[in-house]
Amino acid sequence: MSCVIVVGSQWGDEGKGKIVDLLTEHAEVVVRFQGGNNAGHTLVVNREQFIFHLIPSGILHSEKKCLIGNGVVVDLEVLLQEVTALRERGVSLSPANLAISERAHLILPYHKHLDLSREAAKGKNSIGTTGRGIGPCYEDKVSRVGVRMVDLLDREVFQEKVRENLKEKNFIFEQFFKVAPIDPEAIFQTFLPLADFFRPYVANVSLLIDEAIRDGKNVLFEGAQGTHLDVDHGTYPYVTSSNPVAGSVCAGAGLGPNKIQAVVGLVKAYTTRVGGGPFTAELTDDTGLLLREKGGEYGATTGRPRRCGWLDTVVLRDSARLNGLTHLALTKLDVLSGLKTIKICTSYACAARDLHQMPALLKDLERCRPVYEEMEGWTDSLQGIRRFEDLPPAAQKYVRRIEELVQVPVGIISVGPGREETLTMGNPFQE
Numbered sequence: 001m002s003c004v005i006v007v008g009s010q011w012g013d014e015g016k017g018k019i020v021d022l023l024t025e026h027a028e029v030v031v032r033f034q035g036g037n038n039a040g041h042t043l044v045v046n047r048e049q050f051i052f053h054l055i056p057s058g059i060l061h062s063e064k065k066c067l068i069g070n071g072v073v074v075d076l077e078v079l080l081q082e083v084t085a086l087r088e089r090g091v092s093l094s095p096a097n098l099a100i101s102e103r104a105h106l107i108l109p110y111h112k113h114l115d116l117s118r119e120a121a122k123g124k125n126s127i128g129t130t131g132r133g134i135g136p137c138y139e140d141k142v143s144r145v146g147v148r149m150v151d152l153l154d155r156e157v158f159q160e161k162v163r164e165n166l167k168e169k170n171f172i173f174e175q176f177f178k179v180a181p182i183d184p185e186a187i188f189q190t191f192l193p194l195a196d197f198f199r200p201y202v203a204n205v206s207l208l209i210d211e212a213i214r215d216g217k218n219v220l221f222e223g224a225q226g227t228h229l230d231v232d233h234g235t236y237p238y239v240t241s242s243n244p245v246a247g248s249v250c251a252g253a254g255l256g257p258n259k260i261q262a263v264v265g266l267v268k269a270y271t272t273r274v275g276g277g278p279f280t281a282e283l284t285d286d287t288g289l290l291l292r293e294k295g296g297e298y299g300a301t302t303g304r305p306r307r308c309g310w311l312d313t314v315v316l317r318d319s320a321r322l323n324g325l326t327h328l329a330l331t332k333l334d335v336l337s338g339l340k341t342i343k344i345c346t347s348y349a350c351a352a353r354d355l356h357q358m359p360a361l362l363k364d365l366e367r368c369r370p371v372y373e374e375m376e377g378w379t380d381s382l383q384g385i386r387r388f389e390d391l392p393p394a395a396q397k398y399v400r401r402i403e404e405l406v407q408v409p410v411g412i413i414s415v416g417p418g419r420e421e422t423l424t425m426g427n428p429f430q431e
């Protein structure tokens with residue numbers, strides 16, 4: 001039995017969907033533990049593209065069990081769309097292979113309304129959220145007024161909680177934001193049928209994980225977003241409202257830390273970020289545009305163009321420490337093919353200081369300038385390459401340098417979107 005966690009080491013969009021799908025081969029259970037449908041995990045199987053926002057990326061393996069943990073915030077309308085779309089494409093989906101934690105909090109229409117109203121009011125100072133109601137839903141959870149899956153299943157409890165919450169929310173909508181209030185009846189009309197549909201899927205996910213572990217099964221935990229969007233450890237306040245770091249698996253899925261064997265950190269071969277916030281190694285020149293176009297760097301959730309930059313190992317060293325990374329999975333190495341030289345950010349120059357960790361104060365971070373090391377690029381395409389030794393020597397050197405700078409071995413390299421376009425140097429479930 002092994003439990004392995006996959007997390008993003010940068011600002012999300014590192015290609016977790018593909019790697020989770022690959023690692024699912026070695027696992028019987030796949031679990032989401034934080035975030036919500038702000039995530040968009042893309043995978044390409046037999047040239048067919050799938051994008052998941054809530055359902056764990058392991059769902060394409062029909063014999064595996066996919067679980068949505070209590071730490072996830074669930075928009076049931078989106079989940080229903082995802083279930084329906086997958087079924088239409090022939091993916092078998094039932095309570096036999098999908099379960100949702102009874103303790104997961106629900107994203108309700110007033111959360112989205114609040115997210116969008118706040119962002120609009122902030123104008124140029126907005127966070128650049130995905131507008132999916134993630135922050136307001138987590139706020140309600142922490143304020144102890146959230147509505148959980150299990151509350152929805154009890155009609156009376158659900159209606160009472162929604163009515164009570166709307167007293168305060170509608171006051172804020174009408175009096176502060178000067179926008180339309182929300183009618184509780186409209187929520188009931190949408191959500192009570194959803195309760196009937198999802199009732200068979202609701203379970204004690206912590207118990208299911210425990211049973212799987214006791215049966216000697218391998219469990220894979222699928223992180224969403226990335227370490228530097230973590231509400232505690234990221235570039236606050238330009239972060240999401242959950243903890244994408246590996247440690248949050250324990251609270252967000254319901255198991256103890258002694259059950260975890262390995263933590264795989266996803267690293268894109270360069271850096272991207274979507275939304276506002278500091279980005280020290282950002283490229284606002286033609287190379288940045290080239291990375292965006294060649295890498296298809298447009299958000300899977302919102303379609304927004306992603307900001308692009310060189311690989312930043314200050315970001316990665318922080319991630320290695322914060323997550324206890326045991327392996328790196330390097331994605332999109334093929335996107336760098338054709339560049340004459342490649343830069344790696346090794347530290348930050350900040351007011352005559354050489355920083356090796358990201359400063360906590362936003363103002364300091366904004367003042368940091370990247371210190372780069374330049375490496376030779378490679379011209380050959382990486383298409384068809386399946387072994388590390390077959391990579392162009394300059395690409396091998398780039399990978400080895402990342403390992404040296406981050407002090408974590410690279411176990412997987414992805415050279416294209418397809419399942420088969422992967423070089424595997426180790427299996428985290430076996431080490």
Ligand code: IMP
Nearest residue numbers: 012038039128129130225239240274275
């Ligand atoms: P929220 O999670 O919608 O509140 O957005 C907060 C910040 O996190 C914004 O900058 C978003 O663009 C960013 N964000 C949220 N989810 C993702 C993701 O899955 N990938 C990349 N960025 C994300």
